[in-house]
Amino acid sequence: MRLFSRKPRLEEFEAAALPHLGDLYRTATRLVGDPARADDVVQEAYLVAWKNFDRFEPGTNCRAWLFRILFHCAHHYRRKWLNPREVPDAGEIIEQVPAASAAPSDRITDEEVLRALDAIPEDYRAAVLLVDVDEFSYKDAAGILEVPIGTVMSRLSRGRKLLRDRLAALAQSYGLTNREGMSA
Numbered sequence: 001m002r003l004f005s006r007k008p009r010l011e012e013f014e015a016a017a018l019p020h021l022g023d024l025y026r027t028a029t030r031l032v033g034d035p036a037r038a039d040d041v042v043q044e045a046y047l048v049a050w051k052n053f054d055r056f057e058p059g060t061n062c063r064a065w066l067f068r069i070l071f072h073c074a075h076h077y078r079r080k081w082l083n084p085r086e087v088p089d090a091g092e093i094i095e096q097v098p099a100a101s102a103a104p105s106d107r108i109t110d111e112e113v114l115r116a117l118d119a120i121p122e123d124y125r126a127a128v129l130l131v132d133v134d135e136f137s138y139k140d141a142a143g144i145l146e147v148p149i150g151t152v153m154s155r156l157s158r159g160r161k162l163l164r165d166r167l168a169a170l171a172q173s174y175g176l177t178n179r180e181g182m183s184a
Helices: 005-032 035-051 064-079 090-096 112-119 122-133 139-146 149-173
Strands: none
Touching: 005 035, 005 064, 005 112, 005 122, 035 064, 064 139, 112 122, 112 149, 122 139, 122 149, 139 149
16 A cells, blocks of 8 residues: 555645536536536546545546546436436426526527537537537547447537537527528
8 A cells, every 4th residue: 555645645636636627517517407416416526536536647637537537427416316216396396497588589699509409318418518518539538438439429420410400490490591591
């Protein structure tokens, strides 16, 4: 067993892991769809990372390592939240239903893009988030998702197409057209 001072190890952990907190929270929010649950998932991911920091190899990609842990934690929490024995009462459900929105604007908003992203299947959304939003390489995304690179590429292609289709339909509903004058 290796003996080490806890203080320098804590400083190493903070230096390596904390710069990625914002990225992990943003991705967790997109994965679980709720900021409060995203907080829980990110906290759990950092707790797991701290407990297993002795397994982290200095010089490797800490960000990818943390994202792998985040995806495991999100999967664990999703199973827990979707347990049918833990159904919220009607009052909680009503509070979560958004009020009617105003008339649509003449442009697609960030919220609509995020809703379109949330509407695509989870496997495709994860690939799009990791590669297009968080800018991981295909290789790193494959490691995080624990699938072959070809699977990441396939999911990314399908996810992008689904996202494009959803956004095109939304643009058409607003009467927006592309540069050639055709409906988007």
